[in-house]
Amino acid sequence: MVISGVVYSLGDWIAQCYEGKQLFEFNRIRMIRSGLVGFSLHGSLSHYYYQVCEALFPFQGWWVVPAKVAFDQTIWAAIWNSIYFMVLGLLRFESPANIFGELKATFWPLLTAGWKLWPFAHLITYGVVPVEQRLLWVDCVELIWVTILSTYSNEKSEARNLEASSEGKSDSVLKSSSDVSQR
Numbered sequence: 001m002v003i004s005g006v007v008y009s010l011g012d013w014i015a016q017c018y019e020g021k022q023l024f025e026f027n028r029i030r031m032i033r034s035g036l037v038g039f040s041l042h043g044s045l046s047h048y049y050y051q052v053c054e055a056l057f058p059f060q061g062w063w064v065v066p067a068k069v070a071f072d073q074t075i076w077a078a079i080w081n082s083i084y085f086m087v088l089g090l091l092r093f094e095s096p097a098n099i100f101g102e103l104k105a106t107f108w109p110l111l112t113a114g115w116k117l118w119p120f121a122h123l124i125t126y127g128v129v130p131v132e133q134r135l136l137w138v139d140c141v142e143l144i145w146v147t148i149l150s151t152y153s154n155e156k157s158e159a160r161n162l163e164a165s166s167e168g169k170s171d172s173v174l175k176s177s178s179d180v181s182q183r
Helices: 002-018 028-057 064-091 096-114 120-129 131-182
Strands: none
Touching: 002 028, 002 131, 028 064, 028 131, 064 096, 064 120, 064 131, 096 131, 120 131
């Protein structure tokens, strides 16, 4: 769980640097939120998911690995991406309508973005890595994924914040200019 928390924090920090923030001038609260989701949810849920996946596909054969990858990249990816979006939205104190609107708008693009990374990584996850070590392996690859996930999940939220702050500034400029004209 600690490793997942660190990976989710680092992934968000990398996403912020990619978005143009200076190396040490990033949104620490945003990074902590992402790390909190990784720490409190990703580690434990993924641990149990890999156990359930083994129970659902207890077979030995060449076809088991592609079946697990397909299950992972449809059912589990949809569930986890949705959990991540909803919990981050709640941690940002956004309204349920905003959270579900953003989730709806980004669900399919995010799922298909994952298909560019995870199927290849999961061939190793399910074909080579023992079940006890899968979460550690996935956390290594997760650093790349969290960078993508964090970018998707924060872009609309940050755009709204910028818009609100610029509206606040323009309102204060209009108010001070009207105060000047009244004098």
